[in-house]
Amino acid sequence: MNSDNQTTACCASPGLSLSERIGRDLPRRYRNEQRFQRLGLAAIIIALSFLVFLFGSIISSGYSAFRQTYVQLTVTFDKEAFTSENLAAADYAGMVKGSLRTMFPAVKGRNDLKNLYKIVSPSASFALLEMVTRNTKLIGTTQTVWVLADDDVDMLIKGQLSGEGDESNRRLKDNQLAWIDQLKEQGKIETRFNTTFFTSGDSREPEQAGIWGAVMGSFYSLLITLLLSFPIGVMAAIYLEEFAPDNVWTNIIEVNINNLAAVPSIIFGLLGLAIFINFFGMPRSTPVVGGLVLTLMTLPVIIIASRASLKSVPPSIREAALGVGASQMQTVVHHVLPLALPGMLTGTIIGMARALGDTAPLLMIGMIAFIVDIPGGFTDPATALPVQIFLWADSPERAFTEKTSAAIIVLLAFLIFMNASAVILRKKFEIKW
Amino acid sequence: MDFLTLILLLLPIGFCAYFLGSRRAVAVAGGKDGIRNLHSLPSHHGALTAIGAVLPALFLACVWQMALPPVLTGILKDGLPAEMRQLPANQFSLIVNDIKNVVAGNMTPGADQTMILEAAERYIDLHNTAEMLLTGLVLLVVAASFLFVHSRIRVDLRARNVVERVLKALLVLCSAFAIFTTIGIVLSVLFEAIRFFKIVPLHEFLFGLDWSPQMAIRADQTGSSGAFGAVPVFAGTMLIALIAMVVAIPIGLMSAIYLSEYASERLRTTAKPLLEILAGIPTVVYGFFAALTVAPLIRDLGLALNLSVSSESALAAGLVMGIMIIPFVSSLSEDVLHAVPQSLRDGSLALGATQFETVKNVVVPAALPGIVGGILLAVSRAIGETMIVVMAAGLSARLTANPFEAVTTVTVQIVTLLVGDQEFDSPKTLAAFALGLVLFFFTLFLNFVALRVVQKYREQYE
Numbered sequence: 001m002n003s004d005n006q007t008t009a010c011c012a013s014p015g016l017s018l019s020e021r022i023g024r025d026l027p028r029r030y031r032n033e034q035r036f037q038r039l040g041l042a043a044i045i046i047a048l049s050f051l052v053f054l055f056g057s058i059i060s061s062g063y064s065a066f067r068q069t070y071v072q073l074t075v076t077f078d079k080e081a082f083t084s085e086n087l088a089a090a091d092y093a094g095m096v097k098g099s100l101r102t103m104f105p106a107v108k109g110r111n112d113l114k115n116l117y118k119i120v121s122p123s124a125s126f127a128l129l130e131m132v133t134r135n136t137k138l139i140g141t142t143q144t145v146w147v148l149a150d151d152d153v154d155m156l157i158k159g160q161l162s163g164e165g166d167e168s169n170r171r172l173k174d175n176q177l178a179w180i181d182q183l184k185e186q187g188k189i190e191t192r193f194n195t196t197f198f199t200s201g202d203s204r205e206p207e208q209a210g211i212w213g214a215v216m217g218s219f220y221s222l223l224i225t226l227l228l229s230f231p232i233g234v235m236a237a238i239y240l241e242e243f244a245p246d247n248v249w250t251n252i253i254e255v256n257i258n259n260l261a262a263v264p265s266i267i268f269g270l271l272g273l274a275i276f277i278n279f280f281g282m283p284r285s286t287p288v289v290g291g292l293v294l295t296l297m298t299l300p301v302i303i304i305a306s307r308a309s310l311k312s313v314p315p316s317i318r319e320a321a322l323g324v325g326a327s328q329m330q331t332v333v334h335h336v337l338p339l340a341l342p343g344m345l346t347g348t349i350i351g352m353a354r355a356l357g358d359t360a361p362l363l364m365i366g367m368i369a370f371i372v373d374i375p376g377g378f379t380d381p382a383t384a385l386p387v388q389i390f391l392w393a394d395s396p397e398r399a400f401t402e403k404t405s406a407a408i409i410v411l412l413a414f415l416i417f418m419n420a421s422a423v424i425l426r427k428k429f430e431i432k433w
Numbered sequence: 434m435d436f437l438t439l440i441l442l443l444l445p446i447g448f449c450a451y452f453l454g455s456r457r458a459v460a461v462a463g464g465k466d467g468i469r470n471l472h473s474l475p476s477h478h479g480a481l482t483a484i485g486a487v488l489p490a491l492f493l494a495c496v497w498q499m500a501l502p503p504v505l506t507g508i509l510k511d512g513l514p515a516e517m518r519q520l521p522a523n524q525f526s527l528i529v530n531d532i533k534n535v536v537a538g539n540m541t542p543g544a545d546q547t548m549i550l551e552a553a554e555r556y557i558d559l560h561n562t563a564e565m566l567l568t569g570l571v572l573l574v575v576a577a578s579f580l581f582v583h584s585r586i587r588v589d590l591r592a593r594n595v596v597e598r599v600l601k602a603l604l605v606l607c608s609a610f611a612i613f614t615t616i617g618i619v620l621s622v623l624f625e626a627i628r629f630f631k632i633v634p635l636h637e638f639l640f641g642l643d644w645s646p647q648m649a650i651r652a653d654q655t656g657s658s659g660a661f662g663a664v665p666v667f668a669g670t671m672l673i674a675l676i677a678m679v680v681a682i683p684i685g686l687m688s689a690i691y692l693s694e695y696a697s698e699r700l701r702t703t704a705k706p707l708l709e710i711l712a713g714i715p716t717v718v719y720g721f722f723a724a725l726t727v728a729p730l731i732r733d734l735g736l737a738l739n740l741s742v743s744s745e746s747a748l749a750a751g752l753v754m755g756i757m758i759i760p761f762v763s764s765l766s767e768d769v770l771h772a773v774p775q776s777l778r779d780g781s782l783a784l785g786a787t788q789f790e791t792v793k794n795v796v797v798p799a800a801l802p803g804i805v806g807g808i809l810l811a812v813s814r815a816i817g818e819t820m821i822v823v824m825a826a827g828l829s830a831r832l833t834a835n836p837f838e839a840v841t842t843v844t845v846q847i848v849t850l851l852v853g854d855q856e857f858d859s860p861k862t863l864a865a866f867a868l869g870l871v872l873f874f875f876t877l878f879l880n881f882v883a884l885r886v887v888q889k890y891r892e893q894y895e
Contacts, residue, residue: 022785029787036789040691043684044704047763050756051711057726058718232607239604255881256611262810262880263873264817266844267618270869273851274621296614303611329597357715360819360844363852386717386820393721393824401725408718419713 058412062405068194068207069149069157071120071183073099075128079140087133092125096147103188104179115176119183121148123208148196149189151206151399153180157191161398171398197406201372202388206399209392211407213374217287217367217382218356220375224291225298225355230348232295233302237344240303241310242332261300268297269364277365284366285381293361298351305347309340314433342429349422353415359386385411435564436498439571443491447483450579454482457586473593481592484599485582490574497567505563509556514548532556622873625857625866632860633661638867640664644830644841646850646861661864663871665830669840673751673822674815676836680755681811685762686804692763693770694792705764712760720824723753728825735837745827745839754821761811769803769890770796802890809883813876819844843868 016024073096081090100116101107107116124147131145132138152171155161163170163177172180183189201213236257244250272293276282282289313336321331362368367383368391375382383391389411392404458478462471471478506529513528520528528549535553586592630638641662688708692701728749735742742748773796781791797804827839828849850865857863 029790033787033789036792037691037695040687040695043687044691044708047684047688047711047756047759048704048707050759051707054714054718054722054756057722061725232610235604235607236610239601239608243601243604244608253608253611256615258884259877259880260611260614262813262876263618264813264819264844264876266817266819266847267622267869267873267876270847270851270866271614271618271621274625274866275617278857296617299610299614303608327593327597329600353713357713357717359715359717360823360848363819363848366852368852386715389717389721390820390824393717393724404721408721411715412718415713415715 058405058408062402062407062409064158064160065197065402065406066194067158067191068196069154069189069191070146071149071153072144072146072188072190073120073124074102074142074144075099076142077128077132077139082132082139087136088129090129090132092128093122095128096120096124104182107175107179112175115173116179118150119153119176119179121150121207122205123148146190146192148207151397153189154207155399155402156180157189158402160402197403201374202370202383202391203372204370206395206397206403209400209403211385211388211410213371214383214385214388214407215410216375217290217371218384218386220287220378220382221290221294221362221384222352222356224288224378225294226348226352228291228295229298229302229351233299233348233351234306234344236299237303237306237310238332238337241307242336243328257300257303260296261304264360265297265358266360266364268293269361271296272361272365283379283381285369285371285383286367286379287375287382288378289365290362290367290382290384291378293365294355294358297358297361298355301351301354302344302348305350306340306344309343309347310336312343312433313339339431342425346422346426349418349425353418353422356418357386357411357415359384359390362387363390385414436494436567439494439568440491443487443571443575446575447487450486450583451479451483453479453579454583454586455479457482457583458592461586461588470588472589472591473596477592477596478586478590480596481590482579482582482586484596486575486579488599489578490571493574494567494571497570501563505556505559508559509552512555513552536560618873622866622870625863626870629860629863629867632863633867637661638663642832644846646846646864659860661860663843663868665832666841666843666846666868667871668832668834669747669826669830670816670842670844672747672834672836672840673754673826673842674812676748676751677754677758677815678808678812680752681758681762681815682808684755685759685811686766688759689763689766689770690792690797693767694788694796705767708760708763711756712764714757716757716818716820717824719753719757720820720822723749723821723825727753740837742837743827743839745825746837747826747840748836750822750825751836753825754815754818757818757821758811758815761814762807765807765810765887766800766804769800769807769887772803772890773799800890802886806883806886806890809879809886813879813883816879817844817872817876819848823848843872847872 075095076098077095081095084090097113097117100120101113104116107113127145127147131143149157152161153176156163156172156177157180161171163172167174180189196208197210199212200208200210203209240250240253244253272289276289276292277284317335317339318331321335322328326334362384367387369381369383370391371381371383373380385407389404389407392400392407455475455478458471458473458475459465459468462468462475468475509532510525510529531549532552533556535549536556638661641660642664643660643662644665645660647659688704692704696704728744728746731746731749731752732742732744735746777795777799778791781795782788786794822842822845826842826845828841828845829839830841830846831838833840847865847868850861850868
């Protein structure tokens with residue numbers, strides 16, 4: 001077709017020489033060239049702007065969760081309230097309510113009082129209990145304490161909940177807004193660094209919810225994954241790269257590894273559910289099972305990276321060792337492995353980073369339960385950081401959106417740290433042969 | 434001693450055996466100066482002694498541990514009164530479960546369940562005896578095998594060869610894990626899927642147009658018929674994957690071409706890692722981003738254009754999934770573009786073609802099989818992706834090609850069917866495994882073809 005067009009073009013304008021015809025076409029061809037280049041650049045810019053948009057939207061909605069609103073109360077630890085030996089039996093909620101009533105003596109009526117009590121988080125009474133258990137001398141004294149504000153108050157102070165509009169549609173009523181303003185004037189309400197978020201487990205109350213439980217769950221799972229997948233992966237890679245004969249068996253293993261690397265992660269979750277939990281009867285929702293499933297998922301990544309690392313060790317090293325009489329095993333263990341180890345570690349860190357971010361298989365094995373306690377071992381029910389993000393993302397409370405974004409920021413910080421250390425490791429130990 | 438402590442105890446035993454063995458080797462050789470007479474180094478003798486002392490005991494302990502529960506349950510059953518043993522199988526297994534729960538401390542038996550309490554006590558008794566027996570046996574085996582190996586250490590003992598053979602066997606075992614995993618996956622989805630297909634015929638599952646897996650609890654309930662026609666689910670998966678590829682292929686391919694053909698070294702070294710960050714972000718983050726930012730954006734945009742857009746539209750999920758896939762397409766395509774020999778480009782440029790014409794007529798056609806392979810891998814990724822669709826796509830199985838409506842996917846259904854309570858005799862739970870089977874084999878097929886294509890292509894130019 002193309003050549004046909006050219007011949008007709010040539011015959012239609014016989015007066016033009018070849019170079020003139022080329023010259024006539026050149027501007028158009030250069031324009032195409034320009035357009036194509038710009039298109040390519042635009043594609044990269046679009047892709048990178050997605051990245052910026054993603055990070056921007058998450059950081060802008062999550063940074064505020066690192067601060068939390070506190071309310072100052074003046075609490076009287078009345079001696080009469082502590083009648084029994086058991087400190088936990090005292091009516092701390094009553095003390096909180098009493099303190100609020102003395103702060104706003106004008107408030108009367110059941111509904112108004114109920115609204116007043118809602119300014120402070122239900123966790124305030126636990127905070128008082130903790131204070132008294134730590135120091136029993138407080139009994140009989142009056143103390144000023146800072147307790148967590150309710151999540152709606154927190155959202156208002158951070159400007160994420162508006163006090164405008166029809167009162168019946170609002171989370172905070174007019175009188176509550178007035179009290180909060182009053183507290184603000186008196187300096188009895190302020191935002192502080194949110195330590196709760198980093199030290200406590202999950203909670204139904206957004207202001208009390210933290211990521212520490214999920215972080216520990218992830219830690220235990222990943223510890224198992226690392227302890228199993230690194231040795232097994234490295235040994236498998238050594239066998240395939242250094243010892244395996246070129247036969248059907250080796251081929252089957254290689255095809256298997258390449259395919260497993262691309263199997264959807266949810267399938268590994270099904271395997272964990274059917275084999276580890278149903279067949280072997282391992283406990284559900286525990287880091288052991290999570291770690292095992294993640295191990296199976298990470299193994300192909302580590303094997304592939306380790307093999308590439310072994311391949312990059314030049315044959316001269318092996319020949320030299322064999323030449324002075326080392327056995328094949330000694331050659332590998334004493335000479336090849338130390339040289340390949342940095343590359344293997346890099347691959348392992350990248351595999352672990354992938355395992356840290358993976359959620360779907362953990363959903364399958366029940367690490368999605370609502371767990372308040374911080375797991376203390378491998379067989380305690382636990383959740384994991386990405387699963388916690390998933391759980392919070394589903395919660396209807398406005399304050400959980402902020403918490404979710406903050407948890408994502410923490411997760412991304414971990415991932416960036418891991419990947420950066422992999423890059424540094426590679427740069428530092430990379431040997432150019 | 435319980436099983437785990439026993440296994441951990443073998444570790445120090447192994448270390449001791451190692452030192453004793455290597456000392457014995459030195460002694461046999463006649464002191465430090467005689468080491469050269471040994472066939473193997475003292476450390477090899479030590480390792481051999483350690484392996485000899487620990488391995489048989491470890492093997493015994495593992496076999497014992499695996500055989501123990503069925504044997505104990507058997508003894509327990511024989512000890513139960515006759516009227517209990519004559520109960521139907523499922524009731525009887527309930528009783529056995531109760532006993533085990535009491536043993537584990539999960540349950541306190543009621544006053545009328547003295548039988549169960551007694552049985553539980555007997556079980557604990559048996560268990561303790563078995564543990565003591567195992568501990569004794571293991572220590573005996575350790576001592577015997579250690580003494581045996583230790584006494585065999587001679588100057589001409591080929592300890593190194595034996596140790597290396599054991600090590601190599603371990604390496605083979607490790608590399609076989611990949612096969613075990615694949616077998617595990619196939620077995621776990623296959624068995625449950627077969628049970629599912631006994632209840633719901635295969636053709637109904639593959640070609641049925643109605644998907645509503647909620648089973649009716651009462652017979653007179655309406656609306657929960659328990660229909661298992663998976664076509665709407667497959668169609669939804671395809672729709673979202675298609676949207677994702679429409680986003681990812683042009684952007685990914687164009688970035689790959691620009692990076693490999695035009696970009697300066699500096700741009701390449703900065704843009705490439707930045708693009709790869711997109712691949713490293715956990716999918717749950719993308720899901721949150723899709724549900725919280727992109728879906729409302731698209732809905733508002735639709736409202737402004739007078740379109741009715743569902744808040745869980747396929748478009749939002751597909752778009753975000755496409756962003757996630759971009760780096761896969763771009764890095765795989767860049768690899769294959771890089772592999773096209775420079776001589777092809779030089780030839781084209783020498784004939785007077787512009788760079789665009791070279792790329793269009795020479796480089797891309799030469800790299801096409803590899804690019805297609807990369808795209809197939811990306812498609813398999815999109816189909817298997819879970820978190821984005823779970824968080825941003827809907828649950829309603831609708832047969833539609835309208836990207837503004839909510840559709841559901843295979844992975845979403847697997848998650849919703851399996852999260853929460855599971856009954857492994859209801860088709861609702863088993864359906865998840867049938868979907869898993871389809872997903873596994875479909876992605877396997879795509880990966881297999883893609884890897885073959887890429888490999889073939891690489892060989893062509895190497």
